[in-house]
Amino acid sequence: MTRKRLGRARGQASNTGPAVATGSSFANSGVIGMVINSITASPPPSWESRLRDAVGQLARHSRRYGMEQEKRRGVLTPPPIQVRFTTAPEDLVAQLANILGTRLDGVPEPLELDGRLDEIANVYRRTSGQLVILGERGSGKSVVAQRLALELLESRRPDQDPVPVVFALHDWDPATELRDWLAARLVRDNNGLDITDSSGVSLAEALLDDGLILPVLDGFDEVSPGLQTAALRKLSDTAMPLLLTSVTDAYVRAVRGSRTLARAAVVVLGSLTPDDIRLYLPRTAPTRSSAAEWESALALASASKGDLAATPVGQALSTPLMVGLARVIYSDGPHDPKELLDTKRFATASAMETHLLEQFVPAVYEQRQRWRAGDASRWLGYLAQRPGGRDIAWWTLADSVPRCQRALAFALPAMFLGALTGHLAYGGAGGLVGSALLLLGALIGWSNSPVPARLALRVSGRARYALAQLVVGPVGGLTVALIGYPAVQHWGWLALAPAGGAGSALGNLLSNRARHRDPDEGNRPLRLDVGLGVVGGSVGGLAVGCACLLAHVPPSKGSYGAWLILGGVIGLAFAMGAVALAPAGVDHAVTPRALLRSNRQYAIFQTLTVGIAYGLVAGALTDPVKGIIVGTAIGIAFGVGAHAWGRWLIVVRFWLPLTGRLPWRVWGFLADAHQRDILRQAGAVYEFRHARLQDNLAARYHAAHPRGLRVRADISAAEVPLQ
Numbered sequence: 100m101t102r103k104r105l106g107r108a109r110g111q112a113s114n115t116g117p118a119v120a121t122g123s124s125f126a127n128s129g130v131i132g133m134v135i136n137s138i139t140a141s142p143p144p145s146w147e148s149r150l151r152d153a154v155g156q157l158a159r160h161s162r163r164y165g166m167e168q169e170k171r172r173g174v175l176t177p178p179p180i181q182v183r184f185t186t187a188p189e190d191l192v193a194q195l196a197n198i199l200g201t202r203l204d205g206v207p208e209p210l211e212l213d214g215r216l217d218e219i220a221n222v223y224r225r226t227s228g229q230l231v232i233l234g235e236r237g238s239g240k241s242v243v244a245q246r247l248a249l250e251l252l253e254s255r256r257p258d259q260d261p262v263p264v265v266f267a268l269h270d271w272d273p274a275t276e277l278r279d280w281l282a283a284r285l286v287r288d289n290n291g292l293d294i295t296d297s298s299g300v301s302l303a304e305a306l307l308d309d310g311l312i313l314p315v316l317d318g319f320d321e322v323s324p325g326l327q328t329a330a331l332r333k334l335s336d337t338a339m340p341l342l343l344t345s346v347t348d349a350y351v352r353a354v355r356g357s358r359t360l361a362r363a364a365v366v367v368l369g370s371l372t373p374d375d376i377r378l379y380l381p382r383t384a385p386t387r388s389s390a391a392e393w394e395s396a397l398a399l400a401s402a403s404k405g406d407l408a409a410t411p412v413g414q415a416l417s418t419p420l421m422v423g424l425a426r427v428i429y430s431d432g433p434h435d436p437k438e439l440l441d442t443k444r445f446a447t448a449s450a451m452e453t454h455l456l457e458q459f460v461p462a463v464y465e466q467r468q469r470w471r472a473g474d475a476s477r478w479l480g481y482l483a484q485r486p487g488g489r490d491i492a493w494w495t496l497a498d499s500v501p502r503c504q505r506a507l508a509f510a511l512p513a514m515f516l517g518a519l520t521g522h523l524a525y526g527g528a529g530g531l532v533g534s535a536l537l538l539l540g541a542l543i544g545w546s547n548s549p550v551p552a553r554l555a556l557r558v559s560g561r562a563r564y565a566l567a568q569l570v571v572g573p574v575g576g577l578t579v580a581l582i583g584y585p586a587v588q589h590w591g592w593l594a595l596a597p598a599g600g601a602g603s604a605l606g607n608l609l610s611n612r613a614r615h616r617d618p619d620e621g622n623r624p625l626r627l628d629v630g631l632g633v634v635g636g637s638v639g640g641l642a643v644g645c646a647c648l649l650a651h652v653p654p655s656k657g658s659y660g661a662w663l664i665l666g667g668v669i670g671l672a673f674a675m676g677a678v679a680l681a682p683a684g685v686d687h688a689v690t691p692r693a694l695l696r697s698n699r700q701y702a703i704f705q706t707l708t709v710g711i712a713y714g715l716v717a718g719a720l721t722d723p724v725k726g727i728i729v730g731t732a733i734g735i736a737f738g739v740g741a742h743a744w745g746r747w748l749i750v751v752r753f754w755l756p757l758t759g760r761l762p763w764r765v766w767g768f769l770a771d772a773h774q775r776d777i778l779r780q781a782g783a784v785y786e787f788r789h790a791r792l793q794d795n796l797a798a799r800y801h802a803a804h805p806r807g808l809r810v811r812a813d814i815s816a817a818e819v820p821l822q
Contacts, residue, residue, distance in 0.1 A: 146296050146305075153292060153302050154311050158252060158262045160289070164780075165249040165265075171776040172242070172423065172788075177382035179246075180375050180419060181215040182239045184222075184232070187365035191233075191354055198364045200227040212366050219243055220250035226364045228313075228340030233347040234368030236791055237420030240344040243368065244315050247342060251313070261313040261340065267781060269321035269489045273330040277337055278307050281314055288689050288782025307339070315342045320349035321489065321790060328356035335360050370417040373407035379422065383430040393429070396436040403440070412439050414448035415455070420789055424455040428462040456795040463775040470768065478768060479777065480800025481760045483793045491769070491778065491785040493695055494551045494743035497750035508754040513736070520732040524649070524725045551698035551743035576670030578602040580662040583640070587654045592644035599640025600633045639733075643716050646729045650721040657720070665719050669712050689783045692766065695744065702742035710734025 144152075186192065201207040214222050223230050234240045248263035255262070264285070271280050285303040286293045292303040306312050322330050331353040334343065343360070347367060359365065377397050384390040400412040407413035416422050429436040438444075445451040460479060464472040482491055485499035497505060583598035657665075710730040718726020739745035755761040762768045769785060772778045777792070778785040787793035 149294065149302060150305060150309070150311070153306060154262055155257070157264060157289065157306070157312070158255065161248065161262055161264055162252045165245050165252070168245055168779060169249070171779070173383070173426065174242070177379065179216060180371060180379050180422070181217060182243060182371070182419060183215045183369045184213065184219070184243070184366040185369060186212040187231075187233060187367045191351065191359050192365045193359055193361055193363050197362050198226055200362070210364070212364055216243060216246060219247045220254070222366070223247060223251070223342070227362050229360055229363035231343045231345065231350065231360060231363050231365040232368065233345055233350055233365060235418065236346055237418035237789065238368045238370070239419035240368060241317050242419060244317055244342055244344050248315050261311050263313040263315050263342070265315045265317055265781070267321070267489060267786065268316050268318045271322055271330065273326055273333045277333050278304070281307055281312070290689055310339065313340055313342070317344050318790070319343055319345035327353040331357045331360070371419065371422065373401070373413055376407065376413065376416050376422065380425065380430065383426045385430070389430065393436055396440060399437070399440055411442070411445050411448045411451050415451035420791065421452055421455055424459045428455065428458050432462045432465055434462070453795070456792060457799070459792065460777065460796070463777060469771060470762070474762070476796070477800065478761050479772065480796045483787065484797035484800050489786050489790070489793065490781070492783065493691055493747055493751070494548050496755070497548050497746040500750055500754065504754070505750060508750050509740070512749065516732055516735060520728055524646075524728040548743050548746040549741070551694055573667035573670035576666035576668070577663055578605065579636070579640070580666030584659050584662045591654055592647045592652070593641065595640035595644040596637045597640070600637035603636025604629050604633045639713065642729070642733055643713060643720070646717045646725065647720050650725060652720055665716065669715055690780065691783055691785060692770070694783050695747065695766070698742060698744045702738045702744045705742075706734040706738030709737045
């Protein structure tokens with residue numbers, strides 16, 4: 100297979116810099132690592148083999164996700180409504196010859212695009228690979244796209260056809276190349292796709308370059324309105340096959356400012372007919388008697404105007420979204436659908452739609468009472484209105500809290516930890532240590548959450564990697580000792596800060612270069628690795644230097660040889676920790692909970708590693724008891740402050756529940772909302788099942804909390820009454 104190299108679309112690297120202040124960054128040193136590799140390494144899997152494995156896993160994950168989505172939406176019983184679609188107006192559709200890929204001297208065959216839900220895959224196969232599905236909000240675009248993806252997966256030929264993968268477009272900025280953005284999303288939502296070949300191309304990029312992925316781009320209308328024209332230009336310039344969904348008006352505006360996709364067929368979803376409603380809703384009822392309630396209500400509505408389509412009920416239920424909400428509220432719940440005939444409450448279709456949106460959450464919590472409906476609506480409203488787009492990523496929930504509140508949430512426990520450490524280790528100097536950690540906690544809280552590390556806590560089994568860690572790890576500590584000993588003799592203990600920064604930066608540089616030679620390792624930007632080394636090494640050196648100052652340790656303590664031995668031992672302590680860490684394989688699906696569990700294990704493990712390493716340093720230079728106290732404090736500060744799990748623990752598990760914005764059992768609530776089909780899972784994140792539901796919850800939360808966090812800018816106030 101051939102492929103061209105693209106700009107690297109990498110998931111952000113795990114933030115582990117401060118942990119490697121005195122040694123672990125040397126564990127992948129290029130020269131020694133290559134020598135060990137030549138002796139011990141078994142041949143790694145070929146690049147083609149890795150691609151085949153990745154494609155197979157993506158196909159399985161996509162199929163499992165699609166089937167789960169259809170099951171949660173009740174698509175299987177009764178059979179889904181056969182949503183109809185027709186060819187879009189001529190000014191939105193590419194030329195027929197371009198849609199079919201006809202030769203310049205050829206005559207294109209007529210193309211029939213009209214059809215219904217169970218024909219969408221056949222319609223797509225008639226095109227050259229690009230299809231746009233338009234419709235009003237709630238018209239079933241995402242459901243049709245998911246059904247198309249599943250049908251293509253069912254008929255897929257493993258070595259010939261691409262794997263359809265759904266991507267939510269809402270956070271795509273067209274300043275980023277589409278392929279780069281798609282590759283970054285693949286890395287975020289799947290393990291192992293950031294592994295690179297010898298030229299630096301990741302598996303995710305290769306999958307796109309080789310045409311092994313069919314992007315299903317859901318929600319063009321959710322791209323920022325000011326960027327939609329530019330986004331359509333980018334989509335027009337791509338030659339890759341794709342499926343795009345959009346609200347009709349948004350696509351029309353973008354076409355007027357740019358042009359339609361040059362090779363795309365375009366279809367428009369139609370409204371549900373009165374017959375669709377009459378046939379479907381009674382079938383959703385659990386018993387014949389409850390089905391009769393629907394039949395009676397719809398018959399009475401039709402009789403009132405002579406035609407169901409002329410009534411508020413018929414107009415409101417003309418989209419699959421509203422029919423789905425009505426099913427949950429009336430077929431699955433105890434309510435009588437005849438209440439929809441109340442023309443005083445529901446004089447218009449808009450009023451009825453608002454009612455269905457508002458009653459959906461209370462209805463699903465009535466059916467399984469684990470949380471009170473009012474509390475659940477408030478918590479969901481907070482999640483819906485938080486800045487940051489449609490994704491509910493657990494590692495960004497802390498960033499929904501204003502910076503000053505985050506700083507306070509971190510500063511208080513940091514001050515307590517510092518004061519306790521200082522009092523136990525240094526007596527009267529405890530206030531100084533407490534003040535220092537107070538400032539550090541505030542700075543941590545002020546910064547945004549790091550992207551969570553995704554490493555499995557297990558013995559890696561890669562002999563060359565493990566041996567390289569154990570042999571080269573002590574080199575990092577030796578380097579810091581070589582620089583630090585004369586610096587401390589000349590300038591005092593605070594000189595350990597630049598010594599640690601310089602040694603760790605050099606180690607990270609060598610580690611970065613060596614990582615390019617390891618096919619099982621993703622690559623981080625060199626500038627990022629060196630920067631993390633400088634910061635982490637400097638902070639670690641400063642912490643040890645301050646501990647020695649407070650303990651009144653003379654700078655002349657210890658010989659050069661003793662420092663070198665200590666440095667080697669510390670480096671070995673870091674290396675032992677690195678041996679037990681290996682990237683999660685591509686065969687492990689990424690879920691929000693699995694990613695949280697992995698990052699929690701990683702943070703706790705590095706807390707122990709850092710605590711032991713710095714405890715050894717402080718204990719050797721002061722006394723063993725102080726070493727234990729200082730090492731424990733540094734380990735805890737690093738484990739909580741430098742990892743996404745720490746932000747989750749302090750802000751999301753404590754601060755937000757304390758202020759009433761989320762429940763104390765946050766994860767149980769999110770998982771339960773997913774089970775109730777309020778949220779859906781998209782790889783490593785959750786999303787609301789529909790943008791209109793999210794907007795309704797957000798607007799209601801904003802109306803009830805006018806001084807709360809600012810509401811999303813794209814919410815229409817007309818969607819929700821504010822009384």
